[in-house]
Amino acid sequence: MANVTAEEAQKWLIEEIAQRLGVAPTEVPPDQYFDELDLDSTQALIIAGEMENWLGFELGTTALWYHPTIEALAAHIAEESEKRIAAA
Template identity: 75%
Template sequence: MTAAEAQQWLIEKIAHRLGVPAEDVPPDQYFDELDLDSTEALILAGEMENWLGFELGTTTLWYHPSIKDLAEYIAEESATRAGDPHAASA
């Protein structure tokens, strides 16, 4: 899982939930600036965990508050879980 793959997935899912084209969702936008209600955010988090195959911590979005930041974290965490010796520790 690369950061680019994770970022694209997040953008597509968020764009779908917001009913806007993917190009209208900037990767550096903070999650709290997006027009998602709490129910949609929970659904998105559940879909993301199913897609990734691992659970994200409850503070993940706090420490990685933008699409780009979260995508980079997901790539690092995926590499760590896959046993990549070059992965950054989370």
């Protein structure tokens, strides 16, 4: 399992969201709230599932609630990744 940095997680999230919305990655601000993005709940669940596959660990159902922006979620993912590496 590789350590995922906040920058890597943020880049991944922005690219996935941009692809789903049909916009350029530069049009997805990292400090915008997920509920302000034009994603429906199905798309959000698909992205969350794909992210867990990419990461190799589960984020938990409350991750988006407690970390409601791309920037905040990316920082959380980096912390979780570090914890899992340290515990391995």
